[in-house]
Amino acid sequence: MENFFNTLGSSNPTPIVEQYDDLKNNYQKIFIEAAESIRAAVNKFKPENPCAGCVVKNCKIEKKDVFTEYPSDCAYRDWQKQVLTFLAGDYKQKLKNTYKMIMEKKSEYSCAGCGNCCRLAVSEYSYNQLKQRAMKGDKFSKDFVSVFVPYENEEDAKAANPEYFKLLSSMVEDQRVYYYYCPKLSENKCSDYENRPDICKDFPHNPLKLLSSTCSYNAWRNEVAHQAMLLKAKTDIIDFYKQKLS
Numbered sequence: 681m682e683n684f685f686n687t688l689g690s691s692n693p694t695p696i697v698e699q700y701d702d703l704k705n706n707y708q709k710i711f712i713e714a715a716e717s718i719r720a721a722v723n724k725f726k727p728e729n730p731c732a733g734c735v736v737k738n739c740k741i742e743k744k745d746v747f748t749e750y751p752s753d754c755a756y757r758d759w760q761k762q763v764l765t766f767l768a769g770d771y772k773q774k775l776k777n778t779y780k781m782i783m784e785k786k787s788e789y790s791c792a793g794c795g796n797c798c799r800l801a802v803s804e805y806s807y808n809q810l811k812q813r814a815m816k817g818d819k820f821s822k823d824f825v826s827v828f829v830p831y832e833n834e835e836d837a838k839a840a841n842p843e844y845f846k847l848l849s850s851m852v853e854d855q856r857v858y859y860y861y862c863p864k865l866s867e868n869k870c871s872d873y874e875n876r877p878d879i880c881k882d883f884p885h886n887p888l889k890l891l892s893s894t895c896s897y898n899a900w901r902n903e904v905a906h907q908a909m910l911l912k913a914k915t916d917i918i919d920f921y922k923q924k925l926s
């Protein structure tokens with residue numbers, strides 16, 4: 681991962697699609713790293729040989745894992761409860777702090793005004809689906825349809841920014857997606873800057889978001905990508921623990 685970050689700042693940078701391929705490929709490694717670190721934290725709560733004074737008769741459990749199904753009065757059940765409390769409390773707070781730190785880092789960077797995020801946006805939802813979601817109260821969809829309109833066809837979307845289009849389409853694989861643009865963009869400037877909605881003010885709202893190569897927030901993404909992926913992996917793993925132990 682370290683080498684990957686170093687190449688981004690070099691005079692001969694890796695093409696942007698390959699950079700994202702590297703990110704995707706590294707996620708598996710990061711996921712394993714996250715799983716191991718959570719497992720180590722969880723095992724700290726594991727009781728040492730509670731079976732000595734156990735009242736459960738004919739217990740045949742050999743593998744004392746956190747996900748094992750234990751009888752109702754087994755001492756390992758307390759371990760599972762402690763793990764749940766820990767993951768929902770202290771551990772979750774730690775993840776929240778990391779997220780806060782990642783987002784605070786963003787304020788060290790600013791928009792270079794290339795206009796590419798206004799010129800080409802992608803959504804898994806069609807325009808009608810977005811409008812329906814907006815009517816049901818989804819804030820993001822409401823903001824989105826307040827400024828973006830759909831491209832008539834993919835060729836027009838591609839012509840708007842071929843490199844960014846290639847990046848976006850390479851990431852969605854077989855999934856159907858829809859391309860949009862904002863008619864308020866005029867010569868790379870927002871013609872309604874004071875009234876732009878939160879989705880414009882907050883862009884990019886996620887450090888793992890796909891960005892145009894001209895976006896100045898690539899530097900932020902490069903700085904925090906490893907932490908952001910680790911955070912995503914840990915959040916997904918915690919959800920898995922909750923499902924299995926609740």
Ligand code: SF4
Nearest residue numbers: 798862864865870880
């Ligand atoms: S409202 Fe302005 S900032 Fe938002 S997408 Fe349109 S042009 Fe860009």
Ligand code: SF4
Nearest residue numbers: 791792794795797895
């Ligand atoms: S793509 Fe990035 S640099 Fe370009 S206008 Fe959008 S936020 Fe600013």
